[in-house]
Amino acid sequence: MIRLGTSGFSYDDWVGTVYPKELPRWQWLPYYATLFDTVELNVTYYRHADRKTASGWVQRTPDSFLFSVKAHGSLTHERQDPEVADFRESLAPLVGSGRLACVLAQFPHSFHATPENIDYLTVLRDHLEGFPVVVEFRDAGWLEAGTFDRLRQLQFGFCSVDEPRLKGLMPPVTQVTGPLAYVRFHGRNSAKWWEHENAWERYDYTYRDDELLEWVPRIRALDGQAPLTLVYANNHYRGQSVDALKALSRLLSGA
Secondary structure, eight states, X not given: OEEEEEBOSOOGGGBTTTBOTTOOGGGHHHHHTTTOSEEEESHHHHSOOOHHHHHHHHHTSOTTOEEEEEXXXXXXXXXXXXXXXXXXXXXXXXXXTTOEXXXXXXXXXXXXXXXXXXXXXXXXXXXXXTSOEEEXXXXXXXXXXXXXXXXXXXXXXXXXXXXXXXXXSOOSOXXXXXXXXXXXXXXXXXXHHSSOSSGGGGGOOOOOHHHHHTTHHHHHHHHHXXXXXXXXXXXXXXXXXXXXXXXXXXXXXXX
């Protein structure tokens, strides 16, 4: 099963491009759920959702709709005294409704494949025990057989990425190491990846069909190895992620 969605859904610059101008903000998620059947929530990286907010996500989407959530930054970036209990509690409504697809642990580029960081993966498994977890590395130094073996031992999924082909960044490698497969499209804006004034500039990118077509056999291969394959587009500026997924869906169908 392949599910497509975007990284985040609450963007002001989607008004008029994705969302009708007259649509109230509280109806953005229900409208989004008419386009896709899953979403990757970025907000959980910055703060813990209260039960009312998380319950609202569940209530405003169909029963079959799935949420992937980013691990809180204290778990992946600070890694000192992480706010584990609060993070776990914030996911209770998603877990209780069976709507949590997984937790995405996105590590920074500075998280290199050192013995200390390799050991931290085991610590992370303890922190997130009971949750399906997918790990995204930003440093290409993790690309070795030992990494994939460790992920399998921990039952962590591996996040495959499409991003600029810059030295040190992850190339488009696909692996199934856990209970599900996971792909993120970040765009290929090489010029703005490291040098930008605003964070959104990094993800300002429109995919061409030939670039998306490179991923069709890879995604199909993942689908053949995992019961669930989640594909998210993070090139969110002005709804470019929505356009990318519509094109990708067409290409996957063979159209």
